[in-house]
Amino acid sequence: MACVWRLSVLCSAQGGRVLLRTPVVRPHVSAFLQDRSTPGWCGTQHIHLSPSRHSGSKAASLHWTGERVVSVLLLGLLPAAYLNPSSAMDYSLAAALTLHSHWGLGQVATDYVHGAALQKAAKAGILALSALTFAGLCYFNYHDVGICKAVAMLWKL
Numbered sequence: 104m105a106c107v108w109r110l111s112v113l114c115s116a117q118g119g120r121v122l123l124r125t126p127v128v129r130p131h132v133s134a135f136l137q138d139r140s141t142p143g144w145c146g147t148q149h150i151h152l153s154p155s156r157h158s159g160s161k162a163a164s165l166h167w168t169g170e171r172v173v174s175v176l177l178l179g180l181l182p183a184a185y186l187n188p189s190s191a192m193d194y195s196l197a198a199a200l201t202l203h204s205h206w207g208l209g210q211v212a213t214d215y216v217h218g219a220a221l222q223k224a225a226k227a228g229i230l231a232l233s234a235l236t237f238a239g240l241c242y243f244n245y246h247d248v249g250i251c252k253a254v255a256m257l258w259k260l
């Protein structure tokens with residue numbers, strides 16, 4: 104994690120040495136400005152990068168980790184599906200692509216849909232769309248050529 108540091112020249116009484124001292128960005132600091140004078144305070148700001156309602160949330164951290172795991176899994180799954188097309192690969196792609204798109208659309212709804220009722224409706228619609236997408240991909244895999252062979256057929260055109 105990148106951390107922003109201030110130079111000690113700004114706060115040091117000697118002023119001539121350039122040393123890295125205390126970090127400007129500290130976890131669990133909820134104010135943008137520090138109001139009171141404390142020893143060693145020289146007018147710098149403490150910035151909190153995430154909302155305080157999510158700080159320390161284990162569920163949010165696990166969800167973020169899960170999103171990254173699925174993204175990295177897709178990076179390996181796509182070339183593997185090209186090199187070794189099979190039914191197991193088709194269903195793995197169906198699950199991973201559906202989950203990845205569901206989480207991505209969920210973030211779009213969270214960021215751009217305002218109001219509790221509208222946000223619940225948007226998330227319900229996304230859940231229905233994701234379920235239909237997964238069911239459609241599974242149907243395509245079972246009753247047709249499958250995702251891997253369909254992509255290979257498109258590339259041959």
